[in-house]
Amino acid sequence: DVTVNKMQYNHKSSEWITLNVGGKLFTTTRTTLVTRDPESMLAKMFQYPDRWSNTTDKNGAYLFDRSPEYFEPLLDFLRHGKLILNPNINPQGILEEATFYGLTSAAEEAEKLLKDQQMQIYSEPLT
Amino acid sequence: DVTVNKMQYNHKSSEWITLNVGGKLFTTTRTTLVTRDPESMLAKMFQYPDRWSNTTDKNGAYLFDRSPEYFEPLLDFLRHGKLILNPNINPQGILEEATFYGLTSAAEEAEKLLKDQQMQIYSEPLT
Amino acid sequence: DVTVNKMQYNHKSSEWITLNVGGKLFTTTRTTLVTRDPESMLAKMFQYPDRWSNTTDKNGAYLFDRSPEYFEPLLDFLRHGKLILNPNINPQGILEEATFYGLTSAAEEAEKLLKDQQMQIYSEPLT
Amino acid sequence: DVTVNKMQYNHKSSEWITLNVGGKLFTTTRTTLVTRDPESMLAKMFQYPDRWSNTTDKNGAYLFDRSPEYFEPLLDFLRHGKLILNPNINPQGILEEATFYGLTSAAEEAEKLLKDQQMQIYSEPLT
Amino acid sequence: DVTVNKMQYNHKSSEWITLNVGGKLFTTTRTTLVTRDPESMLAKMFQYPDRWSNTTDKNGAYLFDRSPEYFEPLLDFLRHGKLILNPNINPQGILEEATFYGLTSAAEEAEKLLKDQQMQIYSEPLT
Numbered sequence A, B, C, D, E: 001d002v003t004v005n006k007m008q009y010n011h012k013s014s015e016w017i018t019l020n021v022g023g024k025l026f027t028t029t030r031t032t033l034v035t036r037d038p039e040s041m042l043a044k045m046f047q048y049p050d051r052w053s054n055t056t057d058k059n060g061a062y063l064f065d066r067s068p069e070y071f072e073p074l075l076d077f078l079r080h081g082k083l084i085l086n087p088n089i090n091p092q093g094i095l096e097e098a099t100f101y102g103l104t105s106a107a108e109e110a111e112k113l114l115k116d117q118q119m120q121i122y123s124e125p126l127t
Helices: A002-013 A030-035 A041-047 A072-080 A091-101 A104-122 B002-013 B030-035 B041-047 B072-080 B091-101 B104-122 C002-013 C030-035 C041-047 C072-080 C091-101 C104-122 D002-013 D030-035 D041-047 D072-080 D091-101 D104-122 E002-013 E030-035 E041-047 E072-080 E091-101 E104-122
Strands: A016-021 A024-029 A062-064 B016-021 B024-029 B062-064 C016-021 C024-029 C062-064 D016-021 D024-029 D062-064 E016-021 E024-029 E062-064
Touching: A024 A030, A024 A072, A030 A041, A030 A072, A041 A091, A072 A091, A072 A104, A072 B091, A091 A104, A091 E072, B024 B030, B024 B072, B030 B041, B030 B072, B041 B091, B072 B091, B072 B104, B072 C091, B091 B104, C024 C030, C024 C072, C030 C041, C030 C072, C041 C091, C072 C091, C072 C104, C072 D091, C091 C104, D024 D030, D024 D072, D030 D041, D030 D072, D041 D091, D072 D091, D072 D104, D072 E091, D091 D104, E024 E030, E024 E072, E030 E041, E030 E072, E041 E091, E072 E091, E072 E104, E091 E104
Parallel strands: A016 A062, B016 B062, C016 C062, D016 D062, E016 E062
Antiparallel strands: A016 A024, B016 B024, C016 C024, D016 D024, E016 E024
8 A cells, every 4th residue: 555655654764853944843754854845955955964054943943044834835845746825825936945944846936826816807897 | 421431431431632733732532532433544543553653742632744723623623524615724734634634534525615606706706 | 899899719719720621721610610501510520529539730730621722712702701802713513512511502602603604604795 | 393203212211021912922111101191000000019819822922812903003003092093993902902891082082083983874775 | 175164164254142032032143143244233133242241041042032033034144145035934033023122224124125125015006
């Protein structure tokens, strides 16, 4: 069963990591950070920790001087491969963060959502 | 009185459990996790803890490398059997999590909400 | 002056209580929990604590295996007697929680808001 | 420079105070609480602390058995004198809290926003 | 590679700072606070700490008696230079905070968003 294996993998084999993004804590695994987009900056930071002097806070959480709110859908993207936004989230914020972390395909998804939104505005009836 | 019994049951007989989902803590009971959908992966994890090597954080909370935001309505679903979403929540996020945890009937509910939403969009007046 | 008395009463005479609802902490007073709807399950739990074996977490907060988000407007209701919802809150979630805690008049208010909302949908122009 | 003075004043001369409103912590200064609306109940509580037996939690935060969500814009009002609400906030909740704390001009602002909103609803096209 | 350098710079060379804005903690770097708008009050506070007696809480976080909610997009602005707001955020709140911290260009951006929003309201069809 594929799902069972995936779940066991996530919960057994992988190292748990806490990220402190702009003051908010996110718990995830090294596997999630390095697997989906191995060429991204974020993946490389956690694939080759020796080459980066990643800073951690006093509780051992990896520090990022970035937006926590717009990071959340990106971490979910790394978990399951889909970029899912609530209607009250500005895709431009996601695009900005995806670009920073070097998450190319997530950035493309965000750009597509942004364009869809702008087309929707232009196609609204004139008053 | 059925309600009294249910409340006493929840607050007396059951073991309290804390889940750490992506960094956010949820407090619930083992009864809630295993009763509503006993065939789900989530229920099995807490029915047969010996067969799973569930990882916990330093405070004993069970770790899940998943979205906290979209888990919340699913935990409420396990509590009372209804999938209730606020208008600013994307049902696609719920569908993704319900599928991960193997919550089949909640996933079906989410899929229905997602289709309703898309039909609403298609039935909007063309401009 | 009635307001002064009420404020003094709240801040002087009453015992402070912390509730842990699904993992989120709410601070209130025993007076608030037992006064507005004395026949409710919630009021009875805190009126006759000996008859209930209320469970508390390690910090002494009373544990409820329920939704924190939909509890918040109900606690405000117990504080001032009005059910006030933000537009992004689904009244169905409030109804579900009000029913669980046995808060009859709050449940009726939620049901009314739910019906108003559905009438609004049905009265929208067909496309 | 007025702004510099104001900032220095806030950050130098005034006593820092933490409020625990319904379980959520707010950090502010005594100056903010007593200056904007000196006749309000809230100002009086912090102007003449001896006359009130204000209760504090174990960390020294002043306890209020009230809504945290609707208090936030009121505290901002005390900071800069404007009542600014996000579109997803029900002005009725603000009105209720402003009335409780005796913040008369903030309550009037909230009432105005509430009326504007209701007029907007009534002026919508009938279907 | 410019992005790598920027990321290394943020995570290696700069001092990490925690801000306590109205009770909410934000983690950032001194570089972020002083670089984008060096003439702002906020930049000056962290450029010449000796001239300001900045107050810190017991954990060493710099205290600000201001709105946390409306500070968040401003901190992101200092990080990447764009003012990005979700649709449920009132630009007036951002304007108020940007003005307080002396962030002139962010204030101008907020004012532009505010005017766009008001024009949109005026151009809506009369009923």
